[in-house]
Amino acid sequence: MLTLKTLLRATPHPVRARALLQCRTTVTRAILETDEFGNRRKNVAALVRATDGDRFCTIMFYDPAKADLVQSRVWAACSCPYFCFNVETVNALHKSCDVINSNGELPLIRNPRMIPHFCKHLVALAKFAIVAKAKEVDKTAPKQGHRPKPEFGEGPTAPTKKLPKVKQYTKKPVKPAPRPLAKPHQPLKKPGKQPARPWEK
Numbered sequence: 001m002l003t004l005k006t007l008l009r010a011t012p013h014p015v016r017a018r019a020l021l022q023c024r025t026t027v028t029r030a031i032l033e034t035d036e037f038g039n040r041r042k043n044v045a046a047l048v049r050a051t052d053g054d055r056f057c058t059i060m061f062y063d064p065a066k067a068d069l070v071q072s073r074v075w076a077a078c079s080c081p082y083f084c085f086n087v088e089t090v091n092a093l094h095k096s097c098d099v100i101n102s103n104g105e106l107p108l109i110r111n112p113r114m115i116p117h118f119c120k121h122l123v124a125l126a127k128f129a130i131v132a133k134a135k136e137v138d139k140t141a142p143k144q145g146h147r148p149k150p151e152f153g154e155g156p157t158a159p160t161k162k163l164p165k166v167k168q169y170t171k172k173p174v175k176p177a178p179r180p181l182a183k184p185h186q187p188l189k190k191p192g193k194q195p196a197r198p199w200e201k
C-alpha cells in the first residue's frame with residue numbers, strides 16, 4: 001500500500017492544478033473503524049463537485065494514529081472516467097485501490113509508465129480528508145432499532161413492544177333524526193288601513 005504523499009507527488013501537475021481550480025468538496029462521511037481483517041482505518045467519503053460533473057470519492061487511511069496523515073498508507077477510489085481509465089488498475093497493483101469501475105486491463109496507452117497517482121477529485125479531497133474529524137464507529141454493536149434475525153428453525157421472535165388494541169368496528173343502527181316540529185300556524189296579519197288610492201280621492 002502506498003502513502004498519500006507518494007500518490008499526491010506522483011500526480012501530474014495539470015491534474016493538481018485542476019483540483020484547485022475546478023473542484024468543490026463536501027465531506028459526507030468521516031469515521032474511525034476496523035475493517036474485516038482487523039485493521040484500523042479512518043474512512044472519509046465525499047461528494048466532489050467539479051465543472052464537468054459530480055463524483056463520489058473515498059480515501060481510507062490505514063495508519064490513522066499517525067500524527068501526519070500525509071505519511072499514512074491509503075486506499076482511495078473515485079468514480080470518474082480519468083481514475084477508471086488511467087490509474088485504477090495501476091493503484092490496485094499497489095493495493096491502494098481495487099478494480100471497481102474498470103475492466104482490470106492495464107492502461108498501456110494512457111499511463112504507459114504505470115505510475116500510481118490520483119485524479120483531480122482525490123487530490124481535492126485529500127486535504128479535507130486529513131483534517132476531517134472522524135467519529136469512532138463500533139461495527140459489532142447492533143444498530144439502534146435493529147432486531148437480530150431469528151435463527152433457522154427458531155420461528156418468529158415475539159414482538160418486543162405490545163401493540164395497542166385496535167377497537168373493533170361495529171356497525172351501529174342509524175337512528176333517523178327527529179323531524180323538526182312544524183311551526184304553529186300563524187294567523188295572517190290583519191291588514192291595517194290601506195292608504196287611499198289616488199282614484200278614490
Ligand SMILES: [Zn+2]
Nearest residue numbers: 078080119121
Ligand atoms: Zn476522480
